[in-house]
Amino acid sequence: MDTKIQINSLRLKRDFDVLSAIGADEFGGVDRPTFSAAHLAVREWFRQRILQDGLEFSLDGAGNHSAILRSRQAQAKTLLLGSHLDSVPHGGRYDGALGVLAALEVLRTIQEANLSLPVHLEAIDFTDEEGTLYGLLGSAALAGLLEPEALLAPRGGRAALLEGLQRAGLSEEGFYQARREPDSLAGYLELHIEQGPCLEQAGVQIGVVTTIVRITSYRLTFLGRADHAGTTPMLDRLDAAQGACAFTLQARQMVLERFSSCVVNVGEMHFSPGAFNIVPGSASLALEFRAPDETTFASLEASLMELAQSAAENYGLKLEREFLGRHHPTPMHETAQQAIQRAAGSSGLSWLSLPSGAGHDAQSLAQICPAGMIFVPSVEGASHSGREYTHWEDCVNGANVLLQAALSLAAV
Secondary structure, eight states: OOTTOOOOHHHHHHHHHHHHHTTBOTTSSBOOOTTSHHHHHHHHHHHHHHHHTTOEEEEOTTOOEEEEEOOSSTTOOEEEEEEEOOOOTTBOSSTTHHHHHHHHHHHHHHHHTTOOOSSEEEEEEESOSSOSSSSSHHHHHHTTOOOHHHHHSOTTOHHHHHHHHHHHTOOHHHHHHTOOOGGGEEEEEEEEEOSSSHHHHHTOSEEEEEEEOEEEEEEEEEEOOOEETTTSOGGGOOOHHHHHHHHHHHHHHHHHHHOTTOEEEEEEEEEESOOTTEEOSEEEEEEEEEESSHHHHHHHHHHHHHHHHHHHHHTTOEEEEEEEEEEOOEEOOHHHHHHHHHHHHHTTOOEEEEEESSOOTHHHHTTTSOEEEEEEOOGGGOOSSTTOOOOHHHHHHHHHHHHHHHHHHHTO
16 A cells, blocks of 8 residues: 555545536435436546546446556456446435545546556446346446346336436347456455444444345235225225235334344335225335345345235235345455555544445445445435435545555555
């Protein structure tokens, strides 16, 4: 490590402010779902910025955008740094974007310092991390984890995926061409806001991620009978809404009481036929739950499915379950964690080790190379909304730790 060099915080801030204006919404955040007009615009800005900085630009078949700083050793491995520029609908300005811009700033800083490294450095913006269409799409393609069957029934729907690919000028075949050979990679580092309150509450400046929790999603549909809402007695109804709502409330209470290390969420619910004067004949909901390890997860999943079945039976309903996908718990590499710890320590910054409750591209890269994640504090733990905020000093701290950790890994 060369602890004397630091990133250019003013340049990073200028880029962050410009980036935050692309897709800015009325809530103080950004609205850049994958392959939306705003997302395509921000990716074009990133491409132009790379070229202006005199770096090599690369675009692969999965739509991943990269800046590359070549080593003088032509056959060197590549050390990847990055995150994503897409957002959830009306998300925050820092989620993903900070990691991409900090990665680019690391390359510029090393280029300006005229450092000769034994690895190629690549700052990458991954496609569709947030799951508008699929989730971790670009990083999964790069890691060779995509399966054709999964693309036939993606999280956002098959039609939306195909329409998005057309807007972006991409093809499904291209995703498989984006795969990198594991032995071509030296590692992967990702700077990200914590998206939770732990660092702020502990008064600590840097988080060293130990593992990314397991995440699974289902579509649950409670089936009853549509009836006239005015003439059908309350006790004679097979009201699908009652089962769906009862499950939602009971699931929260169960996790609070029995699974303190886990979370559960019902993020969307739809009633059909969907009218004021019709008893709902069906109610579908989007269920997601997360656990830190396989054993806890198995117990949580079984308990939630049992609870859903019980809620359906209590209201005379049938239950349909559609499995939508899962990400296994993913530990970060010990070598990467140690590099981040050394970088924080040499920079005089406090740090602690903690798990990530959110999914990240690092979990794809961890399947094929040493991967690590750096967290910086989120004010009040807010994320995925315009309330998302991280003090700029913390952003700069994170970018400098990313720089030093990259130099450390490059030397391994």
